[in-house]
Amino acid sequence: MTNQLPLSFRPFFWGGFTAFALLLLFSAPAVSAQSPGDLDMSFETGSSVDNRVYAVAAADDGKVNIGGDFTTVRGAMRNRIARLNRDGTVDTSFDPGAGTNGSSSRVHSVTLQADSKVLIGGEFTSYNDLDRNRIARLHADGSLDTGFDPFIEAVFVSSIAVQVDGKVLLGGLFHQLQRYGA
Numbered sequence: 001m002t003n004q005l006p007l008s009f010r011p012f013f014w015g016g017f018t019a020f021a022l023l024l025l026f027s028a029p030a031v032s033a034q035s036p037g038d039l040d041m042s043f044e045t046g047s048s049v050d051n052r053v054y055a056v057a058a059a060d061d062g063k064v065n066i067g068g069d070f071t072t073v074r075g076a077m078r079n080r081i082a083r084l085n086r087d088g089t090v091d092t093s094f095d096p097g098a099g100t101n102g103s104s105s106r107v108h109s110v111t112l113q114a115d116s117k118v119l120i121g122g123e124f125t126s127y128n129d130l131d132r133n134r135i136a137r138l139h140a141d142g143s144l145d146t147g148f149d150p151f152i153e154a155v156f157v158s159s160i161a162v163q164v165d166g167k168v169l170l171g172g173l174f175h176q177l178q179r180y181g182a
Contacts, residue, residue, distance in 0.1 A: 048073075051070040053066050053068040054122075055120075056110065059116075063085055065081070065083045066081070066110065073090050074090050079096060080105055081099055081120055081142070095141065097128040097142070100126070101129065102123065106122045107120050107122040108121055109157060109158060111160040111161060114166070117138060118137070118142075119135070119136075120137075121156075121160045122134060127144050128143070128144050130146070132149065135150065135152060135154075135157050156172050157171070
């Protein structure tokens with residue numbers, strides 16, 4: 001057994017860095033000619049986001065979904081949820097429209113499902129002007145999956161995980177939760 005990382009490993013670091021405001025990607029031999037652990041300068045952060053990023057979910061194709069308290073990413077309107085291409089540019093094929101809304105509409109968690117749908121959780125009460133209480137599922141193009149609407153009374157959803165069998169696990173501060181489909 002070795003302690004080596006897989007060749008496709010690309011760790012993501014988010015936060016209030018002074019050198020890079022959006023995202024730091026470190027290269028791995030499979031994605032760059034640089035040495036593993038070197039800063040991946042091919043990921044262009046541009047003008048960045050206009051507020052905090054709380055969640056990151058990387059897809060197998062190298063695209064990155066982000067969620068947070070921002071309203072623009074690299075000058076493009078993206079209310080609290082966006083997808084970036086492998087080079088850091090905004091993926092225009094993912095359009096959240098009005099995005100999340102509510103008195104505090106932050107997205108705290110972003111998780112990808114095997115079918116390329118995106119689960120988001122946070123403090124929002126609607127998505128694209130349709131009621132969604134703290135959790136929503138989006139199609140690969142950013143539109144709301146209206147067939148997913150679990151009854152949940154929560155202050156916020158802070159984490160989402162998808163089990164191998166497809167069941168969704170939630171973490172957060174809940175008042176009431178009803179099984180989906182019950």
